[in-house]
Amino acid sequence: xxxxxxxxxxxxxxxxIGLLAFIAGPILVISxxxxxxxxxxxxxxxxxxxxxxTLTGLSVINPxxxxxxxxxxxxxxxxxxxxxxxxxxxxxxxxxxxxARNLNGQTLxxxxxxxxxxxxxxxxxxxxxxxxxxxxxxxxxxxxxxxxSEAAVRHLAxxxxxxxxxxxxxxxxxxxxxxxxxxxxxxxxxxxxxRAGVTIIEARISHLAYxxxxxxxxxxxxxxxxxxxxxxxxxxxxxxxxxMALARLAENNVVTLDEERKAAMVSNLLVVLCGEKNxxxxxxxxxxx
Numbered sequence: 001x002x003x004x005x006x007x008x009x010x011x012x013x014x015x016x017i018g019l020l021a022f023i024a025g026p027i028l029v030i031s032x033x034x035x036x037x038x039x040x041x042x043x044x045x046x047x048x049x050x051x052x053x054t055l056t057g058l059s060v061i062n063p064x065x066x067x068x069x070x071x072x073x074x075x076x077x078x079x080x081x082x083x084x085x086x087x088x089x090x091x092x093x094x095x096x097x098x099x100a101r102n103l104n105g106q107t108l109x110x111x112x113x114x115x116x117x118x119x120x121x122x123x124x125x126x127x128x129x130x131x132x133x134x135x136x137x138x139x140x141x142x143x144x145x146x147x148x149s150e151a152a153v154r155h156l157a158x159x160x161x162x163x164x165x166x167x168x169x170x171x172x173x174x175x176x177x178x179x180x181x182x183x184x185x186x187x188x189x190x191x192x193x194x195r196a197g198v199t200i201i202e203a204r205i206s207h208l209a210y211x212x213x214x215x216x217x218x219x220x221x222x223x224x225x226x227x228x229x230x231x232x233x234x235x236x237x238x239x240x241x242x243x244m245a246l247a248r249l250a251e252n253n254v255v256t257l258d259e260e261r262k263a264a265m266v267s268n269l270l271v272v273l274c275g276e277k278n279x280x281x282x283x284x285x286x287x288x289x
Contacts, residue, residue: 003132003197006069006077011058011084018058021051057089064098068131078131096134100127100201103149107207110157112174117211118162120174122153122185125202126193133197141196148192156185162210174208181205242269 025048032041059067059079067079069091079085080098087093103124112118126145128134134141156174163175172180186203193200246262 001075001132001136003130004075004077006079006087008059008079008081008085008087011086014054014086015058015084018051018054021047021054023051025049025051053089057086057091059085059087059093061085061095066096066098066131068094068096068135070094075132075136094135096128096131098128098131100125103145104206105149105153108150108153108157109211110154112157113159113161116162117213118157118174119207119209119211120153120157120205121207122149123202123204123206124149124189124200126189126198126200128197129199130197133195138196141198144196145193145198148196149189152185152188152192155188156181162208174205178205238269242266245269 025044025046028044028047029041030044032038032044061067061079061082063082065082067085069076069079069087071088071091076088076091079087103126105122105124107119107121109117109119124145128141138144160172160174160181163173171177172184174181182204185205186200189200189203246265
């Protein structure tokens with residue numbers, strides 16, 4: 001079922017006619033009773049009923065609002081023109097908002113692709129695009145959006161690792177590729193909510209963290225990784241400095257060292273350069289040998 005436009009007319013003329021009939025009918029009935037004119041009384045009663053029916057066909061439609069009409073269970077169309085409108089008084093009418101809405105999802109505890117428990121939540125901005133599908137294809141479109149959004153967030157978390165330290169081959173991770181993750185979430189939500197006539201304007205991850213029971217261990221692992229990376233950089237720099245020192249000594253003929261003493265010098269320099277604390281050197285006042 002797809003949405004179709006319903007042609008309506010301006011309600012001001014109908015309002016005027018309905019009010020005149022609504023007021024004139026009782027007057028004619030009273031006049032008929034006073035003058036004992038049965039026909040005039042019947043005409044006044046029918047005029048009053050016609051005015052009342054005419055007024056029931058009026059609908060006030062606010063901006064970003066629509067009125068969905070049915071006739072004995074048959075969908076007849078949707079009115080989206082703003083203002084006072086009039087349609088067949090026998091149509092059943094139901095208003096539906098077309099404004100953008102926010103869904104602030106609850107924080108969910110799920111497992112990521114590597115099986116680690118994480119806490120994740122998302123904010124979804126959505127609006128009704130097809131009023132017929134929203135009202136007739138699903139039971140409650142607002143509840144449908146809420147449940148499907150939660151399911152999409154769970155599926156997103158299960159399909160991606162939290163970061164590259166867990167899955168080094170992953171192209172997209174939850175923490176390191178926020179933009180692409182949001183695009184994936186938005187695409188999946190549009191696919192899930194298409195049957196309800198709902199379109200997603202924006203979908204963003206609003207909260208992402210390891211679950212409390214493993215947060216401490218993951219923090220220690222991240223700190224250890226940072227320490228290892230820092231020590232690796234220090235060692236690389238120290239090796240380069242030792243190579244440069246040996247090359248300069250040999251180039252300037254400062255001192256000639258055999259392999260054993262080169263090894264001792266390299267060992268001492270690496271200890272000095274890679275040590276976490278300041279080194280207290282021991283000065284040899286005698287011969288080198």
